[in-house]
Amino acid sequence: MDVCGEGFKLMLSSWQERIEQALAARLPSPGEVPERLHAAMRYSVLGGGKRVRPVLLFATARTLGLSEGEVEAAACAVELIHAYSLVHDDLPAMDNDDLRRGKPTCHRAFDEATAVLVGDALQPLAFELLSRDPALPSDSAVRLRLIELLAHASGSFGMAGGQAIDLAAKGRRLSVSEVEAMHERKTGALIRASVLMAAACVPQLPQSAHASLESYAGAVGLAFQIKDDVLDATGDVATLGKAVGADVRQARPTYAVLSGVGAARERMQRLHEQAHEALAPFGAAADPLRGVSAWLLARRN
Numbered sequence: 001m002d003v004c005g006e007g008f009k010l011m012l013s014s015w016q017e018r019i020e021q022a023l024a025a026r027l028p029s030p031g032e033v034p035e036r037l038h039a040a041m042r043y044s045v046l047g048g049g050k051r052v053r054p055v056l057l058f059a060t061a062r063t064l065g066l067s068e069g070e071v072e073a074a075a076c077a078v079e080l081i082h083a084y085s086l087v088h089d090d091l092p093a094m095d096n097d098d099l100r101r102g103k104p105t106c107h108r109a110f111d112e113a114t115a116v117l118v119g120d121a122l123q124p125l126a127f128e129l130l131s132r133d134p135a136l137p138s139d140s141a142v143r144l145r146l147i148e149l150l151a152h153a154s155g156s157f158g159m160a161g162g163q164a165i166d167l168a169a170k171g172r173r174l175s176v177s178e179v180e181a182m183h184e185r186k187t188g189a190l191i192r193a194s195v196l197m198a199a200a201c202v203p204q205l206p207q208s209a210h211a212s213l214e215s216y217a218g219a220v221g222l223a224f225q226i227k228d229d230v231l232d233a234t235g236d237v238a239t240l241g242k243a244v245g246a247d248v249r250q251a252r253p254t255y256a257v258l259s260g261v262g263a264a265r266e267r268m269q270r271l272h273e274q275a276h277e278a279l280a281p282f283g284a285a286a287d288p289l290r291g292v293s294a295w296l297l298a299r300r301n
Ligand code: GRG
Pocket: 048, 049, 050, 051, 052, 082, 084, 085, 086, 088, 089, 101, 159, 160, 163, 186, 187, 224, 225, 228, 301
């Protein structure tokens, strides 16, 4: 497969459509009580976003010979956690943003209390899916491992911990390695979990294949965040669908701010090459994952 070509683009849009439908079917209907909360949950999850984490699950599934259907509920679970994190991140107590995915943030479209509750409700819904969604493998050991991977990646040793480090770092000077360690938790943990959750659906996967996927996910996760920093420094609000220049305004230590945009781009390119090297043992079977890494490197939002 040409990993940057039409074949990959078609596969990507079919995955993005698939996850949209899968999420819509699993979110509570807006007609159910409490209607306002359910409407706000659907508003925050549906109709926007690149769906990077579900796409990584689907691409890993393809690489390992699984169907998309076998990982669909896990892909929904990761996206629900991601969506909750964006809603909370946008709150006045954190980034105080007005725009997300090209539309008003949840607390602007609804209100702050509802936005807090949206996060509170999306998070357990993710774990409920992992525990009982009929589309997942029925093996309870697999489900338990999925719950463990997502819980660890979301908590204080993963995304929430990374966010805490980021908040504490505002206005302070961090070294490049400290910034990378923060990114590893804040963004990298959920990216890594997306790949490893698909791998967990293949209980007999050899350790060497697991290690290769872990190495791929580590490189892609960091490259993804560095790209985000570069886009914040160089992108525009219409393309990004959110405020730009926030990192500098908020005196946030980012890779692009610390090392400059040129060095950040070089680091991204090296990480992209590392990601490809990690996939070598899978041969052409890993083309979907190569495609994801190329897509993320080239993305404009
Ligand atoms: C509130 C516990 C808690 C955590 C928040 C994800 C996060 C942690 C904060 C969001 C702010 C931010 C810019 C984080 C860096 C990670 C990142 C690039 C998030 C945006 O992810 P995309 O680009 O967004 O996948 P879409 O909208 O495409 O889903």
